[in-house]
Amino acid sequence: MTKSAAYKKERQKILDDEERMRTGKGFQFSAKETDVNKIFMDFKEKELTRGYRHEDQNTAALHFFKAKSMIEKGDVFPFLKLMPKGALLHMHDVASVSSKWIINNLTYMPGMLRCRTPAKLNILTFRKMKEKHDCKFYYKVSDEREDDWFYSTNDDDLEKSINLRTAYPEMVYPTIGDVWNRFQGIFSTMDDVFAYLPAFRRYIWQMLTELYLDNVMYAEIRSSLKQLYDEKGKTYPKEFTAREYIDINKKFVKKYPDFLGVKIIFCGHRRSFEKIRKSIQEFKQLHKDFPDFIIGFDIVGQEDPGKTLYSVLDYLEDLPKTAKLFFHGGETNWSGGTRETNLLDAILLKTTRIGHGYALAKHPILLEKVINNTIALEVSPISNQVLNLVWDLRNHPAAIYLSQNIPMSITSDDPGFWGAKGLSYDFYYAIMSLAPNNAGLRLLKALVWHSIDYSILTSGEKQRGLDILDRRWNNFLTEAIKKWGKKKPNKNKQYGEDLN
Numbered sequence: 001m002t003k004s005a006a007y008k009k010e011r012q013k014i015l016d017d018e019e020r021m022r023t024g025k026g027f028q029f030s031a032k033e034t035d036v037n038k039i040f041m042d043f044k045e046k047e048l049t050r051g052y053r054h055e056d057q058n059t060a061a062l063h064f065f066k067a068k069s070m071i072e073k074g075d076v077f078p079f080l081k082l083m084p085k086g087a088l089l090h091m092h093d094v095a096s097v098s099s100k101w102i103i104n105n106l107t108y109m110p111g112m113l114r115c116r117t118p119a120k121l122n123i124l125t126f127r128k129m130k131e132k133h134d135c136k137f138y139y140k141v142s143d144e145r146e147d148d149w150f151y152s153t154n155d156d157d158l159e160k161s162i163n164l165r166t167a168y169p170e171m172v173y174p175t176i177g178d179v180w181n182r183f184q185g186i187f188s189t190m191d192d193v194f195a196y197l198p199a200f201r202r203y204i205w206q207m208l209t210e211l212y213l214d215n216v217m218y219a220e221i222r223s224s225l226k227q228l229y230d231e232k233g234k235t236y237p238k239e240f241t242a243r244e245y246i247d248i249n250k251k252f253v254k255k256y257p258d259f260l261g262v263k264i265i266f267c268g269h270r271r272s273f274e275k276i277r278k279s280i281q282e283f284k285q286l287h288k289d290f291p292d293f294i295i296g297f298d299i300v301g302q303e304d305p306g307k308t309l310y311s312v313l314d315y316l317e318d319l320p321k322t323a324k325l326f327f328h329g330g331e332t333n334w335s336g337g338t339r340e341t342n343l344l345d346a347i348l349l350k351t352t353r354i355g356h357g358y359a360l361a362k363h364p365i366l367l368e369k370v371i372n373n374t375i376a377l378e379v380s381p382i383s384n385q386v387l388n389l390v391w392d393l394r395n396h397p398a399a400i401y402l403s404q405n406i407p408m409s410i411t412s413d414d415p416g417f418w419g420a421k422g423l424s425y426d427f428y429y430a431i432m433s434l435a436p437n438n439a440g441l442r443l444l445k446a447l448v449w450h451s452i453d454y455s456i457l458t459s460g461e462k463q464r465g466l467d468i469l470d471r472r473w474n475n476f477l478t479e480a481i482k483k484w485g486k487k488k489p490n491k492n493k494q495y496g497e498d499l500n
């Protein structure tokens with residue numbers, strides 16, 4: 001009786017209906033896309049099957065630090081790297097560039113110094129400033145390299161001071177507080193490297209390069225626009241940093257015209273009221289001076305111990321009406337306390353998008369507002385894992401968001417601090433862990449196109465972006481078929497993605 005035709009029909013209808021509800025519905029497929037989807041689904045299925053049979057090789061479930069080399073050796077990852085990924089809507093500039101590049105390039109710049117704080121934190125800098133660094137002695141990194149007695153002789157060891165990577169994250173960072181302490185420490189280690197004008201120029205150029213090489217075409221970057229200093233120790237105001245940024249961005253776009261460049265979301269830090277208040281004043285001026293470049297405002301830092309949006313409502317009233325808001329919210333495992341209110345206030349304050357939105361699934365009314373007002377969530381899977389909100393990314397709430405086509409975008413947050421590069425690693429977890437097994441190119445395509453939709457590009461820029469994306473997407477399809485089409489995917493196989 002249970003296997004009657006009627007039962008089977010009802011059963012199939014539910015499966016089909018659920019598939020139609022998820023992100024990607026309405027995205028049409030060309031014949032070429034159908035072919036490329038088959039290639040992709042073969043790759044994906046092979047890796048999932050391996051994971052199913054051997055749990056210790058289940059990259060979809062494993063922590064990034066354990067899975068990274070396996071991910072790189074598989075077929076899915078190179079496919080995702082080649083794929084145009086549209087816009088990156090959430091990344092912090094100071095944590096964007098790969099640590100290996102920093103070690104190989106910036107730490108070999110003449111004049112780099114290292115010192116150590118009483119809390120045993122390495123500070124890298126190009127100036128002596130004891131009161132800021134809280135250090136007694138400074139060592140030249142170049143001298144230390146010549147004498148292997150010293151710490152920084154070994155580039156791998158030096159890299160550890162700017163990267164969270166470890167084979168046993170569960171032991172090294174047992175709690176969220178532990179990993180945030182180390183994480184925040186790396187920002188301090190890097191602060192003066194980033195702010196050194198000659199290094200800053202190279203760093204921002206490299207940030208754009210890593211995005212471009214990963215086939216990202218545009219980015220909205222979180223930045224506090226640090227005050228820069230030069231070889232002579234002269235310091236410059238933030239307005240100067242903005243001009244430098246604009247200049248580097250312009251040069252890069254000129255050299256690579258199918259890259260649309262970056263815009264800045266200016267950030268204050270939720271560590272103190274004073275910092276937040278000051279950052280709003282700075283933002284007001286910078287936004288006035290560079291309204292097309294410094295387009296919005298956010299407050300960053302660990303949410304649980306930090307100041308809430310609700311506690312600074314008075315300050316926020318001072319923000320200019322033309323400024324767009326991009327608040328972090330719900331990057332927490334807590335729920336319902338007086339401190340876990342940032343999602344609520346971000347939405348009431350008419351935020352354009354939400355940074356993370358991890359806790360949103362617990363708030364049905366807020367979720368409804370996010371859907372009705374198309375407030376895109378900036379979901380950073382690896383960040384949420386490394387910063388200890390969730391271990392197995394199949395348990396990440398964005399799996400639910402994708403299942404209901406809730407507006408979201410895949411983002412990378414701080415890739416340089418955990419050994420990711422560009423956006424492809426986060427896309428890997430999006431399609432392997434957050435998405436259901438049978439989701440493929442249609443879902444990927446939706447994420448890519450939505451990322452442009454949810455950006456704050458002007459309508460003219462958006463149109464240009466979409467034209468470029470169309471062309472690059474087509475080139476990608478052709479190249480994927482040329483590269484992998486000969487592997488002859490199983491023609492008889494039925495893939496869920498063929499549903500319209």
Ligand SMILES: O=c1[nH]cnc2c1ncn2[C@@H]1O[C@H](CO)[C@@H](O)[C@H]1O
Binds near residue numbers: 094184223224303
């Ligand atoms: O995922 C995040 N959530 C909240 N704040 C963050 C995250 N990643 C980085 N920062 C914050 O951004 C500042 C640099 O722009 C850092 O100080 C760090 O605290």
